[in-house]
Amino acid sequence: MAASDGTVIIGGGLAAAHAVQTLREHGYPRSITVIADEAMAPYERPPLSKDFLQGKQEAEAAIVHPADWYAEHDVTLLLGEHAASIDRAGHTVALASGTEIPYGQLLLATGADARRLHLQGADLPGVLTLRRIGDAENLKTVFAAGGRLVVVGAGWIGLEVAASAKQAGMDVTVVAPSSTPLGSVLGEEIGAHFADLHSSHGVHLRLGLQVTAILEADGRAAGVETSDGEVPADVVLLAVGATPAVELAEAAGLATDNGVLVDAALRTSDPDILAAGDVANAENTELGRLRVEHWDNAIRQGQLAAKTILGHTDRYDWQPYFFTDQFDLGMEYVGHAGPEAQTVIRGDLEEGEFIAFWVEDGVLTAAMNVNIWDVNDTLRALLGRAVEVERLADEDVPLDQL
Template sequence: MAASDGTVIIGGGLAAAHVVQTLREHGYPNGITLIGDEPTAPYERPPLSKDYLQGKQAADASIVHDAGWYAEHDVSLVLGEQAASIDRQHHVVRLDSGSEHPYGNLVLATGADSRRLEVPGADLPGVHLLRRVGDAESLKDSFSAGGRLAVVGAGWIGLEVAASARQAGMEVTVVAPGSTPLGSVLGQEIGAHFAALHRANGVELRLGTQVSGIIERDGRAAGLETSAGEVPADVVLIAIGAVPATGLAEAAGLDVANGVLVDSALRTSDPDILAVGDVANAQNTRLGRLRVEHWDNAIRQGTLAAQTILGHDDRYDWLPYFFTDQFDLGMEYVGHAGPDAQTVIRGKLESGEFIAFWLEDGTVAAAMNVNIWDVNDTLRALVGRSIEPARLADAEIPLAAL
């Protein structure tokens, strides 16, 4: 067997782990090399903003498979090394260290990087990002000292860390330019519910507010300069979204636009190279082109990429799914809706237990269960159907009867 008959995966996250796992589970006979630029084996990232920060889970609990598993399954792990370039002509990945790894199929699972805040002081000690386990370790260490946390951004990461910090006893202020947390994802009504949840738990929200700089004191971050005045803080988290890590793909001449462009089988413009997870802007056979930064998608796309390499005819056809836990709110969301979709509520928001539907042109585009469990599969089956809003809202009608 020639080395170039094998598969090389670049990336150390959940999608990469599931490419490897699926290939071996289905009897893939060729060599597999996984290259990650972190020193740990591929791991799950959702606990970094929740259970790990809250001290409920150790860092190594999120590792998908330990090094022994990879050895047992004849997988070469190359950790703590950066891929420098892809030579598509010779089917070789070159690392910064100078080593070369031939491939028959290459999978890009390079993920995304935290978006930087371009203001004075953004690089000061005490300013944190949260994308990797090292980021979470540093942020958790800062929580142990207590004090005040300022979060820039009111998306999923910002709100999850705000909740974790409050539960650790910190004072927390969230600053964001929008009028509603998560408004671009969940719309105004449900976004307002998340705002009320955080305020009820002692988080100060300064919405409609721009950050112009990081306050410096004694060589460290001491808060935010904003359009609504200063926000004093001992720790600052920048959580303003993520940027797909497309540098390798661009340098290799692959088609890139808000991620690496792939078809419904996850193949790039080079049929011997696939892309999965946060970095993949993929053609969904039901919804069109999507780039999804969530746990479920990483697992499913990792599996699909392996199926493509194995010669199967599977396609990217599932609905996006994600979840969050903040304070006493746990929820699951399935589907894909724009912020201007019509929102229909089954139950009462103030009870803390309800189901939300989003309709576009009379069709259910997405649904979310909040503190109501074992219904998400039923909600998934409703997405794509035309259902009268009054029936969706009527809790006397069983979900299964809709």
């Protein structure tokens, strides 16, 4: 690696922002260039489905560092620029504008794109997705106009937008093939709790249904056709997951499989190229290979990628963490539970304040605190321990004594 060739980062999200910050905080002396294809400085995405949509936060509040921060830290920030290709042999990134940028180390923080459905009518005006700030601005306009919204998908984004839309006064229907929301992540019992939450706030749930087409009227989306009839709407949101943005990596010949394959230090099959955040399918030293699409992971992996570039020996060894806010429910989840895990409840589901534990072969693998705060670090410390189910459920046993 030539001494003059520093680090180039492709991406405009949390992983990119925290990689830059960590490099400079640790005295990285070489050049840093960030290539982001959006016009806004690298920002975090959780507010897009919650506070920004609800009018509680302006778009600028999601920016990790203002644009002048990059200049103050001797970082070249290229906004609205698209990285078109990577020349691994020549150690350069070609921009769509024709410029070539040399690198010594390259970090791919390209994130993920909203998954589209290959259905009749899926490209009609009025069919939206949510992944970027522009998508959120479109949805905010929809909220202001009011009317009927159909959300296709009952995952995190779908439910968060459904809650935000209902609070904005829209008539909201969630359509999904699963029998309960979030069942594949949280299991049937906790999934049913989220279903009750939404139903109690007036969201219509049409579960166990396949969407077979987008209805059309006057050249726009007019609802969805399902395996059990039509659901009319003025706007349709497709919230059916995300696909890692691996096109650059694949074109460059890097190993990919549900993301860019990286080791526990986040290096790809090319030792001079790393990947972090939503695009990285990484080897976790405790849990095996994971691709995690959450805020906490993007921050931590951005920091880890920087430390790898700096020559540190840190590894991807932490448990996944995520959070959500829907209506009057706020929760934090830590760990990684399999589909066969036993769910144990401490507290009262009906009261809406409880802790859920997931146990596999007698070992605690995940935990979630719902409307109970300042306990997540304690729950994290319990993961991997063999704990009796009865003690987990017993509120008289303090968490720090499990």
